[in-house]
Amino acid sequence: xxxxxxxxxxxxxxxxxxSMSADASAARSVAAIKADILNLSQxxxxxxxxxxxxxxxxxxxxxxxxxxxxxxxxxxxxxxLAGPWYQVWGPYDYRGNDRGTVDPKITVDEIYQVVxxxxxxxxxxxxxxKDRIALLRGEFQLVPDKPDMLxxxxxxxxxxxGRPADIPIWELAALAEAGKxxxxxxxxxxxxxxxxxxxxxxxxxxxxxxxRITYGGDSVDDRADEHIYIMTRPAAxxxxx
Numbered sequence: 222x223x224x225x226x227x228x229x230x231x232x233x234x235x236x237x238x239x240s241m242s243a244d245a246s247a248a249r250s251v252a253a254i255k256a257d258i259l260n261l262s263q264x265x266x267x268x269x270x271x272x273x274x275x276x277x278x279x280x281x282x283x284x285x286x287x288x289x290x291x292x293x294x295x296x297x298x299x300x301x302l303a304g305p306w307y308q309v310w311g312p313y314d315y316r317g318n319d320r321g322t323v324d325p326k327i328t329v330d331e332i333y334q335v336v337x338x339x340x341x342x343x344x345x346x347x348x349x350x351k352d353r354i355a356l357l358r359g360e361f362q363l364v365p366d367k368p369d370m371l372x373x374x375x376x377x378x379x380x381x382x383g384r385p386a387d388i389p390i391w392e393l394a395a396l397a398e399a400g401k402x403x404x405x406x407x408x409x410x411x412x413x414x415x416x417x418x419x420x421x422x423x424x425x426x427x428x429x430x431x432x433r434i435t436y437g438g439d440s441v442d443d444r445a446d447e448h449i450y451i452m453t454r455p456a457a458x459x460x461x462x
Contacts, residue, residue, distance in 0.1 A: 251289050306334045337394075343394035364422075382405075
């Protein structure tokens with residue numbers, strides 16, 4: 222048996238305690254940064270950002286968050302990415318040319334995106350002034366030379382007449398994919414969506430169990446056009462899709 226002097230044990234214990242304290246401090250730091258991002262985003266609800274000033278304010282915190290919690294490539298985060306997400310704040314305009322403006326047809330405090338592991342997602346939101354839920358479907362692929370990027374193309378744009386009283390509206394995404402919407406209607410025919418809606422890119426910069434930060438843009442190579450989205454898990458969601 223090798224003899225260890227008492228002072229060596231004390232040093233080892235000190236190193237362990239210091240390491241545990243550092244880990245706890247880092248965890249608190251990430252939680253505090255996330256809280257600041259969420260609070261700031263909530264203050265922006267309903268507002269556009271044509272001059273990117275709100276986005277730049279958020280990006281200071283996002284940079285701090287990524288330094289505290291570096292992210293692996295998006296392919297290694299797919300299990301975290303899957304499931305429903307509530308958009309706390311974003312540009313609010315998915316189809317117009319004036320990115321950063323508020324689309325008058327969108328109910329800004331009820332925008333969801335539901336990501337499926339099989340390579341597609343749905344944007345889900347009520348249409349303001351109409352008794353209808355919109356479900357825009359997009360397909361995504363990994364971009365080999367850009368580890369945080371997803372290339373997107375839109376494929377269908379169905380809707381549901383009325384709002385089911387017994388399920389959250391994000392659950393309509395799985396029903397739409399299965400062809401089982403309770404009151405399906407077509408908002409835009411599929412061939413028009415595929416021809417004219419085109420697609421774009423999502424740059425997934427941060428994902429954990431309850432927060433997602435992504436940028437949406439028209440091209441995987443053009444970051445000047447990117448707009449930030451701050452998302453959290455819906456309170457009633459009980460896991461991924």
